[in-house]
Every structure is written in C-alpha cells, then in structure tokens.
Amino acid sequence: MKRVYPDKEYCIGCHLCELACITVHSKSQDLIIAYTQERLEDGLKACKRFQEKGPTCVALSCRHCDDPACVAACISGALQKDPETGATTYDIEKCVGCWSCLMACPYGAIQRHPTLNKIVKCDLCRDREGGPACVAACPNMALKFEER
Amino acid sequence: MLFQPINKNYHDYRIERDKDLCINCKVCIRQCAYEAHFWDEARQKVRHDNTKCVGCHRCEALCPTGALCIRLNESEFRPNACWRPIFMKNIYKQADTGGVLLAGMGSPVDIPVYWDNLLLDASQVTNPSIDPLREPMELKTFLGSKPDRVEFAAPAKGKKGKPKLTTKLAPQIELNYPIMFSAMSFGSINFNLHVAMARAATELGICYNTGEGGLHKSLYKYGKNTIVQVASGRFGVHAEYLNAGAGIEIKIGQGAKPGIGGHLPGEKINEKVSETRMIPVGSDAISPAPHHDIYSIEDLHQLIFALKEASRYRVPVSVKIAAVHNVAAIASGIVRAGADIVAIDGMRGGTGAAPAMIRDNVGIPIELAIAAVDQRLRDEGIRNRASIIAAGGTRCSADVVKAIALGADACYIGTAALLAVGCTLCGKCYTGKCPWGIATNDSKLSKRQNPDIAARKMANLIRAWGHEIEEMLGGMGLNSIESLRGNRDKLRAVGLSSTEMDILGVKHAGR
Ligand code: SF4
Numbered sequence: 001m002k003r004v005y006p007d008k009e010y011c012i013g014c015h016l017c018e019l020a021c022i023t024v025h026s027k028s029q030d031l032i033i034a035y036t037q038e039r040l041e042d043g044l045k046a047c048k049r050f051q052e053k054g055p056t057c058v059a060l061s062c063r064h065c066d067d068p069a070c071v072a073a074c075i076s077g078a079l080q081k082d083p084e085t086g087a088t089t090y091d092i093e094k095c096v097g098c099w100s101c102l103m104a105c106p107y108g109a110i111q112r113h114p115t116l117n118k119i120v121k122c123d124l125c126r127d128r129e130g131g132p133a134c135v136a137a138c139p140n141m142a143l144k145f146e147e148r
Numbered sequence: 149m150l151f152q153p154i155n156k157n158y159h160d161y162r163i164e165r166d167k168d169l170c171i172n173c174k175v176c177i178r179q180c181a182y183e184a185h186f187w188d189e190a191r192q193k194v195r196h197d198n199t200k201c202v203g204c205h206r207c208e209a210l211c212p213t214g215a216l217c218i219r220l221n222e223s224e225f226r227p228n229a230c231w232r233p234i235f236m237k238n239i240y241k242q243a244d245t246g247g248v249l250l251a252g253m254g255s256p257v258d259i260p261v262y263w264d265n266l267l268l269d270a271s272q273v274t275n276p277s278i279d280p281l282r283e284p285m286e287l288k289t290f291l292g293s294k295p296d297r298v299e300f301a302a303p304a305k306g307k308k309g310k311p312k313l314t315t316k317l318a319p320q321i322e323l324n325y326p327i328m329f330s331a332m333s334f335g336s337i338n339f340n341l342h343v344a345m346a347r348a349a350t351e352l353g354i355c356y357n358t359g360e361g362g363l364h365k366s367l368y369k370y371g372k373n374t375i376v377q378v379a380s381g382r383f384g385v386h387a388e389y390l391n392a393g394a395g396i397e398i399k400i401g402q403g404a405k406p407g408i409g410g411h412l413p414g415e416k417i418n419e420k421v422s423e424t425r426m427i428p429v430g431s432d433a434i435s436p437a438p439h440h441d442i443y444s445i446e447d448l449h450q451l452i453f454a455l456k457e458a459s460r461y462r463v464p465v466s467v468k469i470a471a472v473h474n475v476a477a478i479a480s481g482i483v484r485a486g487a488d489i490v491a492i493d494g495m496r497g498g499t500g501a502a503p504a505m506i507r508d509n510v511g512i513p514i515e516l517a518i519a520a521v522d523q524r525l526r527d528e529g530i531r532n533r534a535s536i537i538a539a540g541g542t543r544c545s546a547d548v549v550k551a552i553a554l555g556a557d558a559c560y561i562g563t564a565a566l567l568a569v570g571c572t573l574c575g576k577c578y579t580g581k582c583p584w585g586i587a588t589n590d591s592k593l594s595k596r597q598n599p600d601i602a603a604r605k606m607a608n609l610i611r612a613w614g615h616e617i618e619e620m621l622g623g624m625g626l627n628s629i630e631s632l633r634g635n636r637d638k639l640r641a642v643g644l645s646s647t648e649m650d651i652l653g654v655k656h657a658g659r
C-alpha cells in the first residue's frame with residue numbers, strides 16, 4: 001500500500017506539514033481559524049509528530065503497519081486494519097481513552113487528544129482528493145506518498 | 149538603539165507582518181538564518197528585529213498565510229547625488245570594523261548592460277522565417293579547436309563508397325544546448341547542488357563545471373557531462389580527476405574579482421569538502437591570486453600541455469579569464485598557447501565572496517569583451533583554433549542569442565542556475581549562511597536544497613531557454629545555432645555611441 005515516508009536528509013524542519021494536517025482536519029478548513037481558534041478551543045492537533053536532534057529532523061506519523069501493534073493492543077476495537085486499503089483506521093466513537101495503543105506503537109505515532117479522552121492519529125487524509133495534505137504541503141519533497 | 153552601535157538603525161530592510169494574517173506559527177523563526185524573527189515570551193507572539201534582516205525573502209516565501217512582506221527600509225538621508233546612501237553606510241561599517249567590505253553575488257552597480265541596447269532581427273517577406281515546431285532546428289554545439297581546413301580521401305580507383313575524412317580532428321565537447329552551468333566550486337555551494345547540476349547536465353546533454361574545489365568521488369559517474377577545473381589553489385587536482393571529465397579548464401581569473409584569489413574559510417571545510425579538496429578539515433582553503441607557475445604565455449602553454457599530456461589528449465583544455473582591459477590580446481595569447489576553449493567572465497559574474505571594491509570597480513562588461521575577442525581572433529586568422537564561452541550576467545535566452553551573435557560559441561550560466569533553485573540575490577553568500585541552502589555547507593541549511601527538485605528546476609530552465617532560442621533563430625530564418633555564431637548582422641544597437649557600436653561591431657537600428 002501507499003504510505004507517507006519521511007526523508008530525514010531533506011526535512012528542513014519548517015513544520016508546514018503540521019499546519020496542513022490541522023487545516024484539513026479542521027471544521028473550518030481554513031488555516032487561520034483552525035490554528036488560532038479550533039486548535040485552542042477544540043484541541044485540534046496535527047497527526048504528525050516532529051523529531052529534531054542536531055541538524056536532523058523528521059516528521060513522523062502513523063506507519064499503517066502491516067501487523068499493527070496498536071490494533072492488537074486496542075481493547076475497544078476502535079483501531080482496526082482495513083482489509084481493503086490496508087490502512088490502520090481509527091473510530092473515535094469506540095475509543096475509550098485507555099492509552100494502550102499509545103504505549104504499544106513502536107514509532108510513538110499515536111498522540112493523546114489535548115482536550116478529549118481520545119487519541120489523535122493519521123488517517124492518510126482519507127477523504128482528501130490528491131492524497132495526504134502533509135505530502136502536498138512539504139516545500140522540499142521530504143515527504144513521499146508511495147508504494148515501497 | 150539601546151545597547152546597540154549608533155548606526156544600527158540605518159538598516160536596509162523592514163519586515164512587515166500583517167497582524168490579521170499572522171497566526172504565530174513560528175515558521176518564519178525556523179526559516180530565518182539570521183534570527184530576525186523571534187518568539188516573544190512576554191507578549192506570546194512572533195516578533196522581529198528589522199536590523200538583522202538581509203532581505204533574502206525566505207520567510208516571506210514560506211509563511212503559510214502570506215503574512216510577511218520584506219521591504220526596503222525607506223528611511224532617507226538628505227539626497228546627495230555624489231554621496232549616495234550606499235557610500236555613507238559603507239563608511240559607517242568600515243569605521244566600526246576596520247575591515248575590507250565583503251560582498252556576494254554579481255555586482256549590483258549600474259554599469260551599462262549592453263544586452264539591453266542590442267536588438268535582434270527577424271525575417272519579413274524576402275526571406276522566410278522558420279517554424280521550429282514544424283521544421284528541424286539545430287542547437288547542437290561543439291566546443292574545441294576546429295581544423296584550418298578539412299581533407300578527404302576519395303575511395304580507391306574503381307571502388308565504390310564515400311570519401312573519407314583524413315584530417316585528424318581535435319577533441320570536442322558536444323552540447324545539446326549552447327549553455328553550460330558555470331564553475332561554482334564544491335565548498336562555495338554545497339554538495340546537494342553539485343549533485344543537482346551534474347544530474348541536470350546529464351539529462352540535458354550539456355556540461356557543468358566543477359569549479360576549483362575538486363570533484364567528489366560519487367560524482368565521477370557524471371564525467372561525460374563535467375568540465376573539471378584547475379585553479380591556482382590546485383584543490384582536489386590529481387590524475388584521476390583530470391581524466392574524469394569531458395574537458396579541463398584552467399581558471400586564471402573570475403569576472404567578479406579579476407586579479408585576486410579566493411579564500412574559503414575553515415568553517416566551511418567539512419568532511420566531504422576536505423576529502424574532495426584534499427586539505428584538512430577546518431583549514432582555510434586559500435587560492436593565490438596568480439598561478440605560481442604561470443608568469444607568461446609560455447608558462448601557460450606549458451600548463452596547457454601538461455594537462456593535455458595528463459589526459460592523453462582526449463579532452464579539450466579551456467582557459468578561463470576575467471574580462472579586463474586587454475582581454476583581446478590576452479585571449480589571442482591564450483589561443484596561441486594551445487587552449488582549445490577560451491572562457492571569458494564579464495564583470496557582472498557571480499561570486500561566493502569578493503571584496504566589494506574589486507567586484508564593483510574592476511573588469512569590463514562581457515558584451516564588449518566577447519565582441520573584442522571574437523574580432524581579434526578573426527583578424528589574426530585563429531578564430532577556428534578555439535571556441536569562446538561567454539560568462540557573467542546572462543539573464544535570459546535572448547542574452548544567450550545576442551552573445552552568440554557577437555561571437556561566442558556558448559554561454560556559461562551561474563547566477564541564473566542559482567536563481568532557478570531559489571536564490572533571491574540577497575548577496576549574503578559570503579556569510580556561509582545562505583537561507584536558501586545554496587551558498588552554505590551548514591548541514592541544517594544545505595538540506596533546503598533537495599537535489600531531486602533542484603535538478604528538475606535547472607533542467608527545466610535550460611529546456612525553456614532552448615525553446616526560446618529556437619523561436620528566435622526561426623524568426624531570423626536560421627535553422628541552426630551555427631549560422632548565428634558571430635553573425636553580427638543579426639544585431640542592431642539602440643542608444644549606443646559610435647565607439648560602443650564600433651567595438652561591438654554592430655550598426656545602429658535603422659541602418
Ligand atoms: S510564518 Fe507567517 S504566520 Fe507564521 S508566525 Fe511567521 S509571519 Fe506569522
């Protein structure tokens with residue numbers, strides 16, 4: 001399946017992918033409102049997590065593993081493997097906020113929702129035409145959406 | 149002004165931040181290599197210090213909401229035609245530092261750009277123009293010495309077949325476009341851009357020039373599209389290097405700083421640069437002003453033939469000089485010394501670092517130099533013995549066409565190639581902190597150039613210019629770049645004096 005692959009050689013640490021992520025996952029679909037209001041009021045958060053050490057940085061998100069540890073750990077069935085697309089899906093309604101997945105994920109790709117007792121996780125921008133927003137927003141082609 | 153030097157507020161740029169658009173995302177803080185933007189903890193917002201801005205526009209380009217606008221600081225001194233603000237500010241600076249004024253990129257001074265005073269011809273009625281989309285159009289260019297005449301042997305009596313060429317041809321560099329990427333050393337620009345130039349040149353079927361910093365091992369595979377340079381510092385020069393490329397260039401001078409050498413500061417010499425230049429990490433790389441083995445045309449002759457010998461006469465040898473007052477006579481000497489190519493770098497040529505006084509006051513414009521050299525070599529009957537490359541200040545495809553009509557065989561482009569990958573001509577190359585990741589080896593900044601993107605942009609630029617050159621040639625009723633070379637009848641001058649027209653060898657428009 002196609003996944004989002006970060007390239008640490010060319011990630012410039014601008015965090016534009018995070019801004020793209022919150023915009024497409026916002027109610028308003030508007031960067032300014034999403035960042036200045038929804039982020040603060042509704043706990044809107046990017047599914048990407050930034051790692052930086054010395055000159056190296058990289059934007060991590062859910063790997064949509066073939067054999068996902070988070071799905072195995074999930075006690076409520078909120079995390080599933082979609083047999084058709086191969087994506088690791090998340091159903092916010094089912095999530096009980098036990099953080100089992102958070103501890104199970106070897107990449108630290110799952111985050112706590114800032115205000116709700118829920119998690120935040122990449123959905124590969126399921127409904128977005130043109131694929132993941134972070135990939136489209138990266139100014140240096142350091143994120144690739146491809147089959148490997 | 150508190151706690152600052154007294155002239156700190158005479159800064160060049162002003163950062164405008166639109167309060168309605170700025171979301172305090174800090175992207176600008178992360179992008180500015182000069183720390184002009186910062187997070188104000190007390191006010192909980194992104195603020196800026198105008199005095200630190202160098203006008204590179206990196207923050208403006210990456211701001212996700214378009215909140216930034218970088219402007220010239222409009223604070224004005226009392227107008228004085230003689231003491232323009234630049235002279236005043238330079239004096240304040242030097243009074244503080246006691247140092248030489250350094251500068252990066254080509255000279256911004258207002259010296260006539262003759263390209264703008266030259267106009268091209270087009271066919272009407274009496275001779276048909278050619279549509280390059282329907283008819284073949286040849287941009288292929290061969291650089292190298294051409295024979296005085298060619299001789300053929302007829303097939304033996306009674307035998308059929310074609311006549312055979314018996315003249316031995318000198319080695320040539322074959323180019324699909326009359327354009328090359330000029331010498332920008334590994335060190336002055338970073339590895340990512342060397343990879344990009346090498347890949348773009350290979351894809352296009354042209355050449356890039358290594359510059360004086362040697363060639364990294366991993367780039368030997370692009371050798372067919374590489375010209376390896378030998379400069380006064382002899383960095384990274386060894387037998388394998390000399391045999392790695394399609395041509396060798398001896399760098400005598402550079403248009404941006406004729407008569408002086410180079411100095412790559414130790415901070416820029418990282419592992420990779422050290423390995424390639426064959427000098428210790430952290431040591432300054434100093435290129436002397438002259439080659440210490442060249443003090444005459446005879447010495448140059450020796451070096452040319454030493455290099456030809458070392459490369460077993462397989463590749464042409466070029467000699468690059470800055471365009472200076474006696475350029476025509478010097479070029480004639482160079483050709484007589486055995487060079488196959490003479491590259492001439494005009495005073496608007498770029499540089500990673502040069503003393504501002506030299507860059508802005510020494511040398512002559514490339515247009516006059518090309519015309520003078522071409523004419524001199526023709527007058528002496530040796531024009532065929534070497535190709536001429538024009539460098540320094542080629543801004544568009546029309547400049548290339550005009551340079552060729554004035555007598556060049558091809559053009560080197562450097563600044564234009566860097567502009568293609570984002571350079572905004574801020575001129576801060578000498579600081580080693582190029583915000584666009586070009587003139588820097590800082591590992592954080594150089595990542596800003598992804599060779600995949602950079603190679604594509606450079607290749608696109610040359611292809612685009614190629615199309616335009618074909619259009620212009622077709623319009624003039626020519627179907628090959630060869631027919632334009634030195635064809636000054638295709639040029640007319642506007643607004644030039646008779647001396648200028650005489651040197652350029654062109655008539656005034658209307659004649
Ligand atoms: S990048 Fe633009 S929106 Fe973000 S803090 Fe800077 S000026 Fe504001």
Ligand code: SF4
Pocket residue numbers: 163179180181182183184185200201202203204205206207208218583
């Ligand atoms: S130096 Fe460049 S990145 Fe920094 S504020 Fe000025 S224009 Fe923006």
Ligand code: SF4
Pocket residue numbers: 204252253566570571572573574575576577578581582583584585586587
């Ligand atoms: S190469 Fe970099 S530092 Fe030099 S002028 Fe261009 S953007 Fe500025």
